Amino acid sequence: MSTADPQVPAPGDPLAEHPILEGRHSDRAYSESLLAFVHRPAGRTWWVMLGFGLAGTALLTVAICVTLFVGVGTWGNNIPVAWAFGITNFVWWIGIGHAGTLISAILLLFQEKWRGSINRFAEAMTLFAVTCAGLFPLLHLGRPWKFYWLVPYPSSLRAWPQFRSPLTWDIAAVGTYLTVSLLFWFVGLIPDLATARDTAKTPRARFWYGVASLGWRGSARHWRQWRTGYLLLAGLATPLVVSVHTIVSFDFAVAQLPGWHTTIFPPYFVAGAVFSGFALVLTLLIPARKALGIEHVVTPLHLDNMAKVLLATGWMVTYGYVQEHFFAWFSANPFEMHATQAEFFGPYAPLFWMQIFCNVGVPQLFWFSRLRTNVAVLWVAALLINVGMWTERFLIVVASLSMDFLPSSWAAYRPTWVDWSLLGGTVAFFGTAFLLFLKYVPAVSVSEMKELQREVDASLQFRREQGTRPGGAP
Amino acid sequence: MSRHWVLGEFASSDALVAALKALRERGFEQLDAHTPFPVEETFEALGLKRSRLPLLALGAGLGGAVFAYVTQWFTNAVDYPLDVGGRPLHSVPTNLPITFELAVLSAALMVFGALMVLFGFPHVTHPVFDVESFRSASVDGFWASVAVDGDDAPRVEAALRELGARQVSVVAEGAR
Numbered sequence: 302m303s304t305a306d307p308q309v310p311a312p313g314d315p316l317a318e319h320p321i322l323e324g325r326h327s328d329r330a331y332s333e334s335l336l337a338f339v340h341r342p343a344g345r346t347w348w349v350m351l352g353f354g355l356a357g358t359a360l361l362t363v364a365i366c367v368t369l370f371v372g373v374g375t376w377g378n379n380i381p382v383a384w385a386f387g388i389t390n391f392v393w394w395i396g397i398g399h400a401g402t403l404i405s406a407i408l409l410l411f412q413e414k415w416r417g418s419i420n421r422f423a424e425a426m427t428l429f430a431v432t433c434a435g436l437f438p439l440l441h442l443g444r445p446w447k448f449y450w451l452v453p454y455p456s457s458l459r460a461w462p463q464f465r466s467p468l469t470w471d472i473a474a475v476g477t478y479l480t481v482s483l484l485f486w487f488v489g490l491i492p493d494l495a496t497a498r499d500t501a502k503t504p505r506a507r508f509w510y511g512v513a514s515l516g517w518r519g520s521a522r523h524w525r526q527w528r529t530g531y532l533l534l535a536g537l538a539t540p541l542v543v544s545v546h547t548i549v550s551f552d553f554a555v556a557q558l559p560g561w562h563t564t565i566f567p568p569y570f571v572a573g574a575v576f577s578g579f580a581l582v583l584t585l586l587i588p589a590r591k592a593l594g595i596e597h598v599v600t601p602l603h604l605d606n607m608a609k610v611l612l613a614t615g616w617m618v619t620y621g622y623v624q625e626h627f628f629a630w631f632s633a634n635p636f637e638m639h640a641t642q643a644e645f646f647g648p649y650a651p652l653f654w655m656q657i658f659c660n661v662g663v664p665q666l667f668w669f670s671r672l673r674t675n676v677a678v679l680w681v682a683a684l685l686i687n688v689g690m691w692t693e694r695f696l697i698v699v700a701s702l703s704m705d706f707l708p709s710s711w712a713a714y715r716p717t718w719v720d721w722s723l724l725g726g727t728v729a730f731f732g733t734a735f736l737l738f739l740k741y742v743p744a745v746s747v748s749e750m751k752e753l754q755r756e757v758d759a760s761l762q763f764r765r766e767q768g769t770r771p772g773g774a775p
Numbered sequence: 776m777s778r779h780w781v782l783g784e785f786a787s788s789d790a791l792v793a794a795l796k797a798l799r800e801r802g803f804e805q806l807d808a809h810t811p812f813p814v815e816e817t818f819e820a821l822g823l824k825r826s827r828l829p830l831l832a833l834g835a836g837l838g839g840a841v842f843a844y845v846t847q848w849f850t851n852a853v854d855y856p857l858d859v860g861g862r863p864l865h866s867v868p869t870n871l872p873i874t875f876e877l878a879v880l881s882a883a884l885m886v887f888g889a890l891m892v893l894f895g896f897p898h899v900t901h902p903v904f905d906v907e908s909f910r911s912a913s914v915d916g917f918w919a920s921v922a923v924d925g926d927d928a929p930r931v932e933a934a935l936r937e938l939g940a941r942q943v944s945v946v947a948e949g950a951r
Contacts (some may be wrong), residue, residue, distance in 0.1 A: 453846055465851070470872040481880065500914060
């Protein structure tokens with residue numbers, strides 16, 4: 302059985318593996334195909350989408366200005382719902398960012414070859430998502446221009462920040478996360494920016510990519526240090542994924558409020574973050590791979606693998622739901638039990654059951670290999686999961702706060718137009734940043750694809766010499 | 776006597792590695808390779824040492840952790856004791872998140888800074904960029920470079936051609 306090309310799966314065979322790279326391409330072909338979108342003038346679709354994105358970003362600016370000049374009173378927050386959309390959006394956005402780090406750092410450490418095609422994407426997503434996330438706690442401060450009070454500096458007030466407050470932990474966590482993600486992304490990007498410089502069509506593009514690539518010339522000495530440095534940054538970013546969302550969950554878990562005071566929160570938040578992050582990667586990847594013409598490096602294998610991750614993390618999130626409500630009952634604490642009952646049957650029950658449908662029901666589609674590689678199903682499912690995860694964050698924050706210990710202090714929550722504009726505006730801002738990223742930065746790591754092709758070639762040659770089939774059986 | 780770089784382009788990474796080994800055997804020093812992606816074999820052929828970055832990162836990480844912990848302890852327990860509901864002034868668990876985050880941040884900044892220093896970046900000009908065809912080094916060309924002092928250049932050129940280089944160029948420092 303050495304005549305069949307092991308890279309091409311037999312049609313309709315569910316056990317056949319999808320190839321990690323479609324076809325065989327030369328190094329020059331990779332440079333050209335992966336940089337084609339960057340060097341080509343932007344098309345009409347791109348400009349139209351950018352227009353929408355900029356309009357939404359303008360709305361975001363208006364909402365921020367209203368918040369700054371009038372005050373947080375323009376939000377729907379009240380007492381007892383002192384946290385609402387602001388923190389919901391913060392947790393949601395930062396969770397979305399986690400898939401980027403997970404794909405690029407953890408899968409790099411595990412030497413998963415399929416990450417190479419999607420890591421640049423996912424990392425860019427992380428950066429923009431964390432930027433959006435950071436905006437919310439800042440605005441929620443009420444007086445954002447005094448944010449530096451959270452940093453220990455020898456001030457004339459002669460007071461220090463209160464380090465037992467999770468708010469100070471948040472600043473350290475989000476600040477570190479943004480910085481490390483940026484460094485990791487940029488270090489990985491330098492060789493590709495050099496490729497963009499060397500294949501640029503205009504002197505202007507050549508100049509700017511030349512500046513951005515800092516003088517990279519692919520020296521073996523540099524590559525050796527670069528590799529070590531890149532791996533180190535991956536190793537450093539890996540625990541960050543876990544720690545940042547753990548710290549975010551502490552914002553809730555260290556409080557005594559029924560519905561928040563749960564030890565399951567840190568792992569449950571991390572699993573939820575990965576779940577929502579992978580969902581957004583899929584939401585963006587499916588249209589982008591078509592638009593950029595990079596289906597040869599983002600193959601059904603990648604979609605299949607990500608759908609499997611969604612299924613696995615979906616079950617972790619489900620486990621979190623079960624634990625949360627089981628312990629509310631098991632504690633025999635009437636306040637905790639009330640919070641659970643209110644979720645099941647109370648005023649927010651429709652949202653709760655929607656969350657269960659989106660986060661528990663929808664991922665079950667991915668038991669079927671046919672659905673895992675069906676882009677339409679995958680895209681809709683990923684979108685639903687994003688909505689479901691936002692709903693989950695909303696319920697944790699708002700449902701718990703609106704009905705606390707004392708019925709006399711209960712109050713419902715209604716978001717205002719400023720709340721909605723901030724949420725929609727950050728989505729638009731994220732989209733704008735992502736469009737600019739696709740246009741100006743190689744969206745798939747060119748050097749890694751060349752390296753991967755070399756490895757694939759070597760392993761195919763090895764198999765041919767050994768006379769084995771791709772499954773490993775002789 | 777000015778410094779020269781003799782550059783030779785090879786068709787594949789294997790040809791480049793073989794050429795580098797042959798050049799070393801012939802006693803040439805100050806060799807380097809320029810490739811579009813990291814090629815493990817060139818590191819061995821050039822006899823490069825292990826990177827010291829991990830040690831630097833470890834040092835920076837530990838420094839950051841100590842700094843963060845001491846700052847939290849000093850500010851909340853010593854300089855301005857904050858009594859919140861009678862909780863201990865110095866409590867280890869509440870200090871850990873920031874200690875951990877600052878350790879990671881310091882290590883990452885150190886890795887990035889050290890890379891820039893080792894590379895000599897940012898430095899967007901280099902004599903080798905004067906060779907127009909050197910642009911292939913980041914696309915599909917595998918280049919060997921030998922830095923020599925003036926007079927030796929023709930000898931290296933001949934050696935590179937002999938080893939099968941597709942094209943050979945010489946650039947001088949400060950030629951422009």
